[in-house]
Ligand code: SF4
C-alpha cells in the first residue's frame with residue numbers, strides 16, 4: 502500500500518489539464534483551493550497505515566491474497582459490506598468532507614459483477630480484462646475516480662436523439678487497437694485526486710443508443726482529457742491564508758467537469774462497448790452501492806456537525822437548556838437512522854454470479870432517500886442551536902487586527918471558560934458544513950449525489966413488489982384464499 506507521501510508524489514507525476522477561474526493550473530496539488538480535497542483522500546492512505554484502523558481500512562484481496570486498502574476491494578461477504586459503511590463513517594468523522602475515494606470502489610464492485618455476466622453470456626473477455634485492471638489498481642493502491650453522470654442535455658430526448666450527440670459520452674471510432682471516445686462527465690468527485698478514471702454509462706440504453714453503452718478505464722492525465730474545476734460556496738476563503746474563516750482547517754472535497762475530446766482507449770481497458778442490454782444493470786448496481794455509501798459518509802460528517810452544535814451550545818452557555826438537549830437528541834436520532842439504513846442494506850447483501858457481494862437494492866434506495874431529507878433537518882437544528890452569529894461574524898483578519906480585534910474579543914465573548922476565538926472557530930465550522938464549501942457534500946450532495954430523489958423513488962417502486970402486498974391485503978380481507 503502507498504504511504505501518504507507516495508500518494509502525493511504519485512499525483513505530482515500526473516499531467517492533468519486543469520482550468521480554474523479561467524486559468525490553466527500547473528501545480529494542482531499545492532493549490533490552496535484544491536489541496537484540502539487531496540488531504541481528504543490522503544486520509545484514506547494515512548488511516549490504512551494506522552494499526553487501530555486496520556480492520557476497517559484494510560482487507561485481504563480476493564484476487565491475490567495480499568493486504569490491500571479496502572477502497573480497492575471487491576466485497577466478499579456481508580461483513581465486507583458492513584465494514585465498508587463503517588470505514589466511510591470513520592472517514593467522514595476524520596475529514597468532515599467528501600473523501601472521494603468511494604466512487605471508484607463502488608464502480609469496481611458494479612463493473613465486476615456486470616462484466617462477469619457479460620463474459621458468461623456473450624463470450625467477450627470483458628471480465629478478465631477488468632480483473633487485470635483491478636489487480637493493477639490493488640497492487641499500486643490507486644485512487645480511481647468513478648465516472649457515470651453525463652451532462653444529459655435535453656432530458657426529454659434519448660442520448661442518440663440529442664441535438665448535440667456529445668451530450669452523452671460515446672464511442673466515435675472503433676479501431677483494431679482500441680476505441681476513441683468523446684463527451685463529458687459532470688460532477689466528477691475527486692477528479693484531481695485520482696490516478697485513473699473508470700467510466701460507466703449513465704442510463705439504461707436501448708439499441709439505438711448502443712454507441713453510448715460504453716465502459717472503460719484511462720489514466721487521469723491521458724491526452725484529450727480536460728478538467729474544469731467546480732467552484733463551491735465560500736471557496737476563495739481558502740486563498741486568504743487564514744485557518745479560522747475556512748471552518749475546516751485541512752479537509753474538503755471537489756468536483757470537476759471532465760471533458761473527453763477524442764480520447765483513445767486500448768481494448769485491454771474497455772469493459773463494455775455497445776452491449777446496451779447490460780447498461781441498466783451496471784447503473785442500478787453502481788447507484789445501489791453509492792446509495793449504501795451515503796449511509797456511512799454522511800453519518801460521519803453528521804457526527805461532526807452534531808459535535809459542533811453541542812460545542813456551540815456549550816460555548817454560548819446554553820448547553821443546559823432542555824430544548825437544546827432535545828434538539829441534539831433529535832439530530833442523533835436522525836443521523837443514526839441513516840446509519841441503520843446503511844448497515845441494513847449491507848446486512849441483507851448477497852453474492853452475485855461473480856462472487857462479489859451486492860447490497861439489498863430496495864434498502865439501499867430507502868437509505869439514500871432518507872439522506873435526501875435528514876441531513877437538511879440536522880443542518881437546520883445545528884443552525885438553530887448555533888445562533889445567527891454563524892452568518893454575521895466579522896472576519897479572521899478583523900479578529901486579529903491590532904486596533905479593532907479587541908472589540909471582537911470583548912463583544913463576542915460568551916462563556917468565561919472559552920476564548921472568543923474558540924467560539925468563532927466552532928461557528929465557522931457549522932457555517933462550513935451548512936453553507937460553505939462542505940455544504941456541497943453535506944447538503945446538496947445529500948439531495949443529488951448518487952442520484953436525485955426521484956431516481957430512488959423509481960427504484961423503490963420497482964423493488965417493493967406492490968402486487969405481493971396487494972395479495973396479502975386481499976387474503977386478510979377475505980377477498981382471496983391464501
Ligand atoms: Fe464517498 Fe460520500 Fe464522497 Fe460519495 S459523497 S465519494 S460516498 S464521501
Ligand code: FE
Pocket residue numbers: 690946950951
Ligand atoms: Fe457523492
